[in-house]
Amino acid sequence: xxNALQEQMLKAGLAKKxxxxxxxxxxxxxxxxxxxxxxxxxxxxxxxxxxxxxxxxEALRRQKIERDRALEAERKAQAQQRELQAQARxxxxxxxxxxxxxxxxxxxxxxxxxxxxxxxxxxxxxLAKGALVIVRLDEDHVMVPRAAADKVRxxxxxxxxxxxxxxxSDNTPASDDDDYYSRFVVPDDLVW
Numbered sequence: 001x002x003n004a005l006q007e008q009m010l011k012a013g014l015a016k017k018x019x020x021x022x023x024x025x026x027x028x029x030x031x032x033x034x035x036x037x038x039x040x041x042x043x044x045x046x047x048x049x050x051x052x053x054x055x056x057x058e059a060l061r062r063q064k065i066e067r068d069r070a071l072e073a074e075r076k077a078q079a080q081q082r083e084l085q086a087q088a089r090x091x092x093x094x095x096x097x098x099x100x101x102x103x104x105x106x107x108x109x110x111x112x113x114x115x116x117x118x119x120x121x122x123x124x125x126x127l128a129k130g131a132l133v134i135v136r137l138d139e140d141h142v143m144v145p146r147a148a149a150d151k152v153r154x155x156x157x158x159x160x161x162x163x164x165x166x167x168x169s170d171n172t173p174a175s176d177d178d179d180y181y182s183r184f185v186v187p188d189d190l191v192w
Contacts, residue, residue, distance in 0.1 A: 088155040092137050095148035099123060108134060108162045110141070115161075117141050128187070130165020 006024075009015040099118040106119035106127065117134060119127060123143065126132040133149035134141050136159045144152070146165070153160055160166075 084155040088152045088159060089137065091148050091151050091155075092135055092142060092144055092159075095144045096137075097123070097132060097143040097145065099143075108141075110136070110161050115141055117143065119143065127162065128164055130163060133160060133165075134162035135159050136161055 006015070006020050010017060010020060100120040103118035103120040103123075105116040106124060107114055107116045109115075123132060127134070127143070131146055132143045133146060135144055135149060135152055141161060149160060149163060
């Protein structure tokens with residue numbers, strides 16, 4: 001079977017018909033040899049190559065099993081994390097403490113930002129003592145009682161924003177400056 005270029009060369013007289021037939025047969029032999037692999041292999045070589053192919057296939061199978069195990073472990077960890085987040089969210093929503101109508105802004109640090117939350121005069125001392133804790137709920141901040149905050153801390157400790165009782169127990173002076181300034185007591189319920 002000749003292609004269009006070969007036909008044109010034949011018509012123009014640039015090639016002989018016998019030479020074109022020989023080139024076509026050679027191309028067909030090369031294609032057939034590529035499909036079968038090496039034609040010059042001995043039976044011992046083919047046995048070795050079959051054994052190495054089995055070893056390679058076994059190694060690939062083991063790698064696939066390990067990869068599948070790792071993916072499954074990652075999926076399980078993500079599912080467990082989502083479940084813990086859902087539990088924490090449910091605890092916060094069920095135990096949310098709302099401020100009264102005459103509440104004022106209670107300001108607190110959330111990382112590098114200063115946030116505010118409405119708290120009335122009865123809630124401010126409870127926040128200062130640690131009986132109420134401020135937690136993050138999605139993009140919002142809410143107050144919850146200490147018992148609910150402890151449950152949230154078990155599931156999502158990074159959601160706890162303001163916990164004065166925990167901060168007081170962790171407050172150990174680390175340097176001379178801390179020792180010096182520890183003499184000056186600043187009330188936790190300071191409105192600023």
